[in-house]
Structure formats: C-alpha cells, structure tokens
Amino acid sequence: MPDTAWNAALYDERxxxxxxxxxxLLDLVDPQPGEHVLDVGCGTGDHVAALTGRGAHAVGLDSSPEMVGRARRKYPALHFVTGDLLGVRPEDLAPLPGSGAEAILSNATLHWIPQAPQAAAALFRLLRPAGRLVAELGGAGNVATIVSEAERLRADERLPPADSPWYFPTLAGWALVLETAGFEVRAAWHFERPTPLDGDDGLATWVRMFGGHLLAGVPDPDAFLHALQGRLRGTLGREGRWYADYRRLRVVAVRPS
Ligand SMILES: C[S@@+](CC[C@H](N)C(=O)[O-])C[C@H]1O[C@@H](n2cnc3c(N)ncnc32)[C@H](O)[C@@H]1O
Structure with a gap:
C-alpha cells in the first residue's frame, strides 16, 4: 500500500x-445509464457521485482509509472500496460484476503509483473487453519549478535530494506502458495547466498536502516553506495569487474486444 497519509478534510477544503x-473526464467517459464504471483513486468521492448522477452504477476504489471514510460520510448511499489498485480483484469491487467494468475513470492518481506497468496491467484486468479507460495524471515536467526550487533549498540546508513518490511520464512513455499492458491508445494529450492555489500560503499548503517528501528531514518546515514561497513568488506568484506549474497527461484507451 502507498504510505502517503491523506488529510481528507484539507483536501476538500483547499x-x-x-x-x-x-x-x-466525465464527458470523455460519457457514461451510459446502467453502465458499470470504476473510479480508480476516487479520493473523497465527487466523481463517483457525478457518475451516479449520470445514471451509471459507479464504484470508487481508493487505498486511503481517510479518503474513503470522508467519501462515505459525504455520499453514504454510494459504493466505495478501500484497496490498492495493484492488489485489488474484480470480485472485491462489488457491486461491480466479476467480469469487470465497462469504463474506468482515474483522475490525479496514477502518478502516485510508480509501478506503472503493474498499474496498467491492473487497469486492464478490471475492465471487460471493449471497456474504456479515461485517465489523467501529472505528466513529464509537472510541478518542475516547485520541485527544483525545493531541491535547491534542501541542498542549501545540506539535506539530500528528496525521495520522490511521483511518476510523471512523457506521453509516448505512458502510451507505451498502456500498449504493453494490452490497451489500444485512442487519444492522448500532454498540456500545461497553471493551477491557482488560494491564499497567501497557497503554495506552502500545497506542498504540505501533496509534497510532504520535500520536507523530509527539514528541521523547521515552517521556515523552509516561508523561504520556498519567497524564492518562488517571482515565478509562480501573479497578482497576489499562486499558480502551481501543473502539466497534465490525459489518455483515452480501450481494452480490445
Ligand atoms: C490527488 S488524489 C485524487 C482523488 C480524486 N481522483 C480527485 O479527483 O479528487 C489521489 C488519490 O489516489 C489514491 N491512491 C494513490 N495510490 C493508490 C493506489 N495504489 N490504489 C488506489 N488509490 C490510490 C490516494 O489515496 C488519493 O486519494
């Protein structure tokens, strides 16, 4: 299981x-009434709710008990399973049928699973033949400005490079991983999405939420984040707002029938 502990309340609030x-991604999935759709890395459940609202039988899978707990509290009538994509079997995902889902949606999750070939094989297994995968994750270059400045700051403090939990593939690299697992890749996009972060402490809060590894071994995280914000304000701060340098990778792929 991944060892990242998720603060589900902070996730929803900020x-x-x-x-x-x-x-x-929901429009790309285009769920039809009665279809079985799995949301891999469902977090606090909003996409499962949206899929259900469009008439699908949706199930959310997430490895974080904190995220699944919050999803269940927000949407008590919907279906959520706590489990790791790499180990889960179709029969663990009831009421999804054992034959698998007609579609899988996954947002902002697959870059947290560095074992990409195993993740692709698991997605393939959980889909029935002709099933479709619509996924978005961080792509090559994602948050590179934040990471490189944090690494410079770590080096200044004589700390070793942080041990990154992230996998940010190129478009071609990820398409190859999916094709090797058996998928046909129908469409793929790699694009920049400067992402506003609310509040004067927006960048620091983002690092605490998603980039905790950048603070590993840091004796005074508050001072470190203060210094990081100071160094990045000129590049990622605009008109009093922070913008994270997101680069996303989006793919539509099909399990051949
Ligand atoms: C950034 S959140 C995205 C949540 C949601 N998809 C959304 O759009 O808000 C990433 C989620 O991936 C989950 N996750 C990470 N690795 C996983 C794995 N191996 N299996 C299942 N879920 C995983 C985390 O627990 C977390 O809830």
Missing part, C-alpha cells in the same frame, strides 16, 4: 480544484 478539473 484542493477541491483537483476533482473540479477532473470533471472534464
């Missing part, structure tokens, strides 16, 4: 933009 951006 980082709702992650699931809001993912809503575009």
């Amino acid at each position: 980082h709702g933009f992650v699931s809001s951006h993912g809503r575009e």
